[in-house]
Amino acid sequence: MKAAGSPEYYLPAGILLFLIVLPFLLPNPFYVHIVVMMAVFVVLGGAWNLIGGYGGQLSLGHAAFFGTGAYVSTLLVNAYGISPWITMWLGGLAALLLSLPVGIICFRLQGPYFAIATIGLAETLRLLVLHFRDITSGAQGLTVPFRGDAPWLLQFGSKIPYYYIALIMAVGVVLITRRMERARLGHYLVAIGQNQDAAEALGINSARAKARALALSAFVTGVAGVFYAQYTYVIHPDSVFGLGLSIQIALVAIVGGVGTTMGPVLGAVIMEFFIQSTQIIFAGQYPGLELMVYGGLLVAVILWRPRGVIPWFARLYQGLVARLPAAGGARA
Amino acid sequence: MKGDILLEVEGLAKRFGGVQAVADLSFHVREGEILGMIGPNGSGKTTTFNMITGFYPPDRGRVRFAGRDITGLPPYEVCGCGICRTFQVAKPFRELTVIRNVMTGTLLRHPDPALAETRAEEVLRAVGLAERAQMQAGSLTTIDQRRLEVARALGTAPRLLLLDETMAGLNPTEVAEAMRLIASLRDQGLTVVVVEHVMRAVMSLSDRIVVLDQGTKIAEGNPREISSDPRVIQAYLGAEYQRA
Numbered sequence: 233m234k235a236a237g238s239p240e241y242y243l244p245a246g247i248l249l250f251l252i253v254l255p256f257l258l259p260n261p262f263y264v265h266i267v268v269m270m271a272v273f274v275v276l277g278g279a280w281n282l283i284g285g286y287g288g289q290l291s292l293g294h295a296a297f298f299g300t301g302a303y304v305s306t307l308l309v310n311a312y313g314i315s316p317w318i319t320m321w322l323g324g325l326a327a328l329l330l331s332l333p334v335g336i337i338c339f340r341l342q343g344p345y346f347a348i349a350t351i352g353l354a355e356t357l358r359l360l361v362l363h364f365r366d367i368t369s370g371a372q373g374l375t376v377p378f379r380g381d382a383p384w385l386l387q388f389g390s391k392i393p394y395y396y397i398a399l400i401m402a403v404g405v406v407l408i409t410r411r412m413e414r415a416r417l418g419h420y421l422v423a424i425g426q427n428q429d430a431a432e433a434l435g436i437n438s439a440r441a442k443a444r445a446l447a448l449s450a451f452v453t454g455v456a457g458v459f460y461a462q463y464t465y466v467i468h469p470d471s472v473f474g475l476g477l478s479i480q481i482a483l484v485a486i487v488g489g490v491g492t493t494m495g496p497v498l499g500a501v502i503m504e505f506f507i508q509s510t511q512i513i514f515a516g517q518y519p520g521l522e523l524m525v526y527g528g529l530l531v532a533v534i535l536w537r538p539r540g541v542i543p544w545f546a547r548l549y550q551g552l553v554a555r556l557p558a559a560g561g562a563r564a
Numbered sequence: 565m566k567g568d569i570l571l572e573v574e575g576l577a578k579r580f581g582g583v584q585a586v587a588d589l590s591f592h593v594r595e596g597e598i599l600g601m602i603g604p605n606g607s608g609k610t611t612t613f614n615m616i617t618g619f620y621p622p623d624r625g626r627v628r629f630a631g632r633d634i635t636g637l638p639p640y641e642v643c644g645c646g647i648c649r650t651f652q653v654a655k656p657f658r659e660l661t662v663i664r665n666v667m668t669g670t671l672l673r674h675p676d677p678a679l680a681e682t683r684a685e686e687v688l689r690a691v692g693l694a695e696r697a698q699m700q701a702g703s704l705t706t707i708d709q710r711r712l713e714v715a716r717a718l719g720t721a722p723r724l725l726l727l728d729e730t731m732a733g734l735n736p737t738e739v740a741e742a743m744r745l746i747a748s749l750r751d752q753g754l755t756v757v758v759v760e761h762v763m764r765a766v767m768s769l770s771d772r773i774v775v776l777d778q779g780t781k782i783a784e785g786n787p788r789e790i791s792s793d794p795r796v797i798q799a800y801l802g803a804e805y806q807r808a
Contacts, residue, residue, distance in 0.1 A: 416671045416680075423668040426657035433617065433651070435643035435672040435720050 239556035264391040270504040271398035277484030277496030278405035279452035285490030287445040288425035293350030294481045297327035297450040299472035301457030316386035320458040327454025335443030358473035373468035489540025567595030576625035585611040587779040600770030607776040609759040618642040648722035650713040658702030669719025
């Protein structure tokens with residue numbers, strides 16, 4: 233049996249402890265901002281991974297769910313003064329409802345239809361938001377009125393509380409992923425990804441399994457959109473519905489390793505690190521540079537690490553667990 | 565030991581472009597029997613399986629199972645009713661372990677993964693794959709892949725099992741083993757339809773045999789009747805051998 237003192241326990245516990253004290257170790261709020269964005273992308277990449285990784289259905293329009301959450305929540309907050317702690321769930325629910333017709337229609341077919349439909353969905357929503365200026369204030373975007381330190385309104389003077397909320401969400405997504413992976417739905421999705429005909433012959437309704445994974449994914453993405461709106465105080469159609477965001481969400485999971493619990497976590501940290509570093513080093517001198525970073529990372533991963541960086545990191549981690557001193561017998 | 569009619573196929577027909585793959589095919593399967601289905605290549609055996617299990621919608625005709633009309637139901641619902649099939653070309657979930665492959669089947673009746681795993685282990689023991697449980701399905705030998713196909717199907721707890729050329733490519737020892745397995749399934753109360761080219765196996769296993777040629781049924785009966793039926797001999801060997 234594994235003892236409580238084995239590295240298998242104290243290593244993850246140590247990492248969690250490190251994450252808890254992390255904001256106090258960082259020299260200034262800008263670095264806190266970077267780790268908040270890393271956590272947001274852990275959530276987004278993790279949500280994408282449920283349908284894109286486990287379900288094997290490439291979505292290039294997850295911004296549709298993100299933007300829906302952000303806009304639904306901000307509109308409700310501004311119009312009715314509802315607390316974002318409540319609109320967070322409503323934003324997620326709106327994204328979930330939006331995903332249902334997409335899933336029901338697209339998953340009857342196999343092939344690239346779902347990827348195309350998701351791009352179309354996000355673009356359509358972006359254009360609708362631009363068009364209905366009376367409600368959405370169009371290209372100007374929506375702002376969350378600043379109320380100072382108002383925890384009930386999900387507003388804080390410091391970035392540190394946002395960090396903890398984002399951290400909780402990120403850990404939540406990892407737990408949701410683990411739970412789904414071990415449940416019937418996870419088994420079914422993986423089987424469908426391997427051979428859909430064989431899965432159907434075994435009584436699996438593949439369209440329904442995928443639609444469920446998409447609904448879960450959309451819900452989490454919508455909640456993340458609400459958090460983002462509260463965190464940045466301002467949302468634009470281009471920033472929350474844009475194709476660039478959709479691609480970044482997908483890349484986080486692909487770079488990290490699709491269909492794995494921890495892949496999107498690593499992907500988010502690596503991607504955000506590269507993007508922020510290039511922005512710091514070149515300080516906006518070369519517009520569009522981050523797009524080249526996306527492209528470069530994608531090419532590198534596809535060429536050298538088609539399963540993402542996770543297998544490499546997993547070996548590293550296992551090696552660490554094996555080498556660290558153990559109070560009890562560590563399992564290989 | 566023939567029971568009630570479990571599966572009834574009536575006037576089934578399917579055309580692919582200019583080819584009438586199956587034309588006006590009717591037969592039935594009784595509870596607890598092994599029905600053999602034979603016929604030359606392209607005679608419509610696999611197409612018939614595909615229509616029964618919902619992979620192809622039939623152009624005409626009805627399929628009734630345990631008194632219920634299941635014509636045109638999607639494959640997963642047909643499986644839910646209690647009909648499970650294997651594929652002529654094994655379709656394992658290659659990157660998954662053998663036990664995970666079978667669990668995918670057992671999860672249908674046991675939504676709790678722990679229970680599904682226990683049930684999968686039982687099924688693996690029954691087909692003689694227990695020692696390979698942790699192997700990747702893609703690395704199994706041909707016979708073990710066939711065993712896995714049968715195991716996965718059994719995992720869904722079917723009343724009727726449709727086996728599509730389970731013995732193709734097996735050596736005589738393996739064929740004998742497969743025959744023992746199928747016979748033991750019948751003895752446990754399962755109803756089985758086997759599509760098979762290995763004539764010796766079909767003849768000794770089946771309670772009854774249906775012979776197809778060019779999409780139509782040309783003969784039906786017990787193995788002795790079939791082996792002496794002139795139409796069957798003609799379909800398999802050609803007209804000139806008929807009087808030999």
